[in-house]
Structure formats: structure tokens, C-alpha cells
Amino acid sequence: MSAAPIIDVRGVRRSFRVRQGLFAAPRHVAAIDGVSFSVGAGEVLGIVGESGCGKSTLARVILGLLPPSAGEVLVDGQRVADMDRRARARLIQPVFQDPFSSLNPRRRVRDVVSMPLDAQGDVPAAEARRRVDEMLARVGLDPSMGERYPAELSGGQRQRVAIARALVLRPRIVVCDEPTSALDVSVQAQILNLLAELRDALGLTYLFISHNLAVVEHVATEVAVMYLGRIVERRETSALFGAPAHPYTKALLASVLTPEPGLGIPDTGLGDAMPDPSNVPPGCSFHPRCPVATARCRVDIPATARVAGGQSDCHLL
Amino acid sequence: MSRLLEVEALEVSFGAASAVRGASLALDRGETLCLVGESGCGKSVTALAVMGLLARNASRGAARLSFDGQDLRGLDERGMSRLRGNRMAMIFQEPMTSLNPAYTVGSQMAEVMLRHRGGTRAAAMARAEDLLGRVRITSPAMRLGQYPHQLSGGLRQRVMIAMALMCDPELLIADEPTTALDVTVQAQILRLLLDLQKDLGLAMLLITHDLGVVARVAHRVAVMYAGEVVETAAAADLFARPTHPYTRGLLACVPVPGKVARGAALGSIAGVVPRLGPGFSGCGFRDRCGEATAACGGTIARASAGEGHDYLCRLPPGWRAGAGAAP
DSSP, X not given: OOXXXXXXXXXXXXXXXXOSSSSSOOEEEEEEEEEEEEEETTOEEEEEOOTTSSHHHHHHHHTTSSOOSEEEEEETTEEXXXXXXXXXXXXXXXXXXXXXXXXXXXXXXXXXXXXXXXXXXXXXXXXXXXXXXHHHHHTTOOGGGGGSOGGGSOHHHHHHHHHHHHHTTOOSEEEEESTTTTSOHHHHXXXXXXXXXXXXXXXXXXXXXXXXXXXXXXXXXXXXXXXXXXXXXXXXXXXXXXXXXXXXXXHHHHHOOOSOTTSOOOOOOOOSOOOOXXXXXXXXXXXXXXXXXXXXXXXXXXXXXXXXXXXXXXXXX | OOEEEEEXXXXXXXXXXXXXXXXXXXXXXXXXXXXXXXXTSSHXXXXXXXXXXXXXXXXEEOSEEEETTEEOTXXXXXXHHHHBTTTEEEEOSOHXXXXXXXXXXXXXXXXXXXXXXXXXXXXXXHHHHHHHHHTTXXXXXXXHTOOGGXXXXXXXXXXXXXXXXXXXXXEEEEESTTTTSOHHHHHHHHHHHHHHHHHHTOEEEEEESOHHHHHHHOSEEEEEETTEEEEEEEHHHHHHSOOSHHHHHHHHTSOOTTTSOTTSOOOOOOSOOOXXXXXXXXXXXXXXXXXXXXXXXXXXXXXXXXXXXXXXXXXXXXXXXXXXXXX
């Protein structure tokens, strides 16, 4: 990483109160726990992990939609928690997974895209109109689309609208939470190409959350692997995919089914136990599923070790 | 191997919209056929048409629709329900919506057995417990008494598979069985399906949009587009020599680690899947195809690109991009 980081996450923890029965005492479940990392301007940090590992909670904390229970998030040098909503919106914007539920069905596309400008309160109507037209063209939508309603658009077109809405304020960071998971492969390719184009043209930084490792490998410059609320490995993309360090990363990569016939279905070696965020195992939280766990892994929490192109938390490194 | 399922020239329409336009498939015992295509291409409707589970406003027609030599076209609802869940079973994408939240896992599984095979409830429960163990669910006896909401997504899908196997079906139709699951769980479920298929000699019709899954599990592949089977081939052959422009386009869209340079643009197919009404003629892909000419509006004959490999396009096998403009 070159210049000062544009996203700086410092020891962030976020827990939720859950009540498991009507009369049970509420408990605290940490969705993310002790997460620290920074992202340089212009980078694409991919975040991968299974459902429930805390990827989306992390995205929401960085966007300022959820306050952290501990730790702090700095975006462009300012604490997200102290920032005014409007200022935050000018700096960081989200694109969500499902363009069917993230667009208001009762508003025209033009109004959907214009919303962040209107919320700023100081953008003249003519100026807003011009910027909406420009942004629609930029994401590859015909200006006439602006007069339509989301229901009249295909999934790919809706995701383009969501991207236009995220970019209309010219933010510096876009948090993409599974932006292509609800789309067909041909449309996914169009959206990934568009995101790459826009990043180059507008100098954007992306936080790219996905469970699709092939997609992450394609778009990310760096990858963070999350397991039960912690980052267990974070490295440059080619280093991570070339020689994964953490046993969990290895298992994840082994599970990717590439379109190469004859290879069969890999054995991940993970066993059938599933991680449960409300019952995090002691020691290394991955040890019950780890094929190479030792006695020490059941007791001690592993420290962070340096590996080529990044770092990883495992006793065996 | 003997032929188990034969579908010829299947047509399904919903009012003025044609969902399936003359699709043909054949499936042998012990074989896995993958039906692949994008949303709205008619792959799920094809499966539902085979199972006789289409909505009431759908109309179905076929030149041939037979299961183990029995013609399904004239079969009434009672006849179909004797086959369904018994000799042919189906599993769906989202296990939570296909399991009944108000009944325990055990009673839902037992019901299938009691309905088709009779016998005692205790025997059905014993069979259910045996199958839960077989799909590698730990402590199966305890799971019988649990409700679907108490299980994780991967466990629910295993329960669905076990339930589908209650009556020893010959044909298993799986509609996107792993799409809602994590990659690690997906690998486990697919391994399980392949093991079961080998042990039980099941014929499997697997519907998916994931070309990675297709490459790893299919014996044969049928690619669907706009209600038609546009290419069918043995899996290895399809990936080595994709011939229909749509199949080639689809394969180019998928990032392959180590093969597609990072940051390089992925291939993509411009436009969207058209909605076709009855009376549409010519190639359904022509509006999105880089090789289309006026000739594509006429009748397209099925061509052969080798043994068991045919496709629906006027281009010759082994065509190169840009050469299609020649007549």
C-alpha cells in the first residue's frame, strides 16, 4: 500500500443481544470481534467467508449504519461515528446484493438515482438532473430509462441503477455487498466489467464482499478471509490464491468448483460441524473443523504471523 | 444402461408466453444430466412439466414424455401422484420453503413412506432414521424430533435429500440444490449426491446455472436458451468444444482462477433473454449473437458436432468468431 489508508478499521467489535427463549436471559453474540485492517486509496479489498462470518456486519459498521460496540472506523482520516450523515454519504456509498429489494418500486429510476443528491439539500434541481443523466449514461443506461419504474427493468439493469445511485455523489469508496450474487452469469460479467471500468475512470476504492471466490480473485487487489467474526488471513490476491496460508483459506479455495470437467467434487476436509457465532470455540475458533489442528489450537488463541504478501492467524505458521 | 426418461418436443406455455419450445431430453439409469441456462430459460419449467407439477394456467404438450416406458401424457393426477415421491422425486433450491415448518423432520419423512408404501409408522421412522444417517447427519434419532427451523441450511438440504430417497426413487430431479448454500457446504452436498447416485443407481436430472457444478458432476449436459435445448453433449465434450454461440458466450462469462487474467474484462453477452410468444420462428438467440445474419430468422436445423453432440445453429462445428458472416 502506498499513501495513507482511506479506510482504517481499528479493533472493531460489534455484538448483538439475542434472547433464545421467552424467559432466557439475553446473551451477547459478537458478529465481529477484534477486526483491524486498512485499505489504501484505489485498492479493492475482497472479503470472503461463509454465511454468518460477519462480512455484512463489517460492511454496515464501515458504512456507519451500525455503531461498533468497541473500536473505531476511520474513513479518509475521519471517525465515521463523528461524521455528519450528509458528509458520510459524499464519501462512502453502498451497493447491495438484491436490486429487487434495494430500489423503491414506487419511484421512477430518475428519482431513485437522484435521492442522494436531494438528501444533500443544496444541489439545485437543474444540476441534479444533469448529474443523474450523466451517471445513467456512465453505467450504460439509456436516459429514457430514467422515466421507468424498477419493476420494468431486468436484474442487470436494476443493479446498474443501484450503482448509479451509489456514484451520483461521486464518493471515494463503494462498499459492494454481494453485488452480483443475485444475477445470472452473463449479467454478472457485465456488472463486474462495469465496476472495474468505473473504478479506473473515477479512482474509486472498493470493499468487495462476496462468497464467490472466483469473482473475488478476478476483481480484488487484496483479500481478507473471515471466520467467526475474525479475519484469519489477509494478503495480496495473487499470494493468497497462489499459496493460501491458513487451513480455512485452503479449504475455501478447495471448495471452488471451476468449470473444468473431470476433476470431480473436492473433499474440503472440513467435516460436518458448522460454525455457530453464539458458541465460539475456545483457542483458535476454527479448530473443531480444522484438519490439521493440534492440542495447542484448542487452548491458545493464535497470534498474527507475517506471511508473503500479508498476514495470517494460525499456530502452524 | 437403459433409458429411463424420454422427453421429445416438449412445449409449455402460460397464456401468450412460451416457456418451453420443443425441448427434448433423454436420461439413462445411473446417469446425471445437467440442465443449464440463465433465469427464465425454461429449465425449471421443463422439470416441473416432467413431474406434472405445472401451475393450472400452464398448457403442456409433447411428442413423447415417457418414464420407464410408461407414457406420462395421458396419466391423470392420481396416476402421477403414485409416481411422484415414489419412483421419481424432486428436491428444490430453498429447503426452508419446501419443508413444512409445523411438522417434525421425522413425521414429514415418514409421511412419504406411509403414503406410497404403507406399513407401520414405526417402520417408516426407522427408515427415516437410517436415511438421515446415510446423508451423514449426526445423531439421526435426535433429528427426527426436530423442526426445520432448528436446522442449518446445509442440514435442511440433507433432510430434503433423505426425504426424496424414502421410497428408493429411480429418478431424482434436483432444481438448483446447492445455490442457496455456502461453497464449502455445496461441495459436501454434491459429493453426497454423487455417492448416493453411485450406490443406488439413481438417474439424476440436475438443474443449475453454475457451470462449475456442471463441469464437476454431469455426465451429459443440455444447454437451454429461451425455452429450447440449444446444445447437448457429453460434459467433457461440451467444455472442450462448445459450439453454439450462446454456450461459448456463457463459458466466456465465468472467471476461472489462473485462466482469466485478473482485471481483464470478462466476456459478456449483451442484452437480455427475450420473452417469446407462440409463433416465434428462427433462432431465439439471434438478437444477442455476434454472428447473426438474415438467415438466422429462418428455420434452424439441428446440426451434429460429433457423436452425442448436437446443437441448434446454422454455423458449422468449429466455427471461428467473425467467420459467421459468410453464408
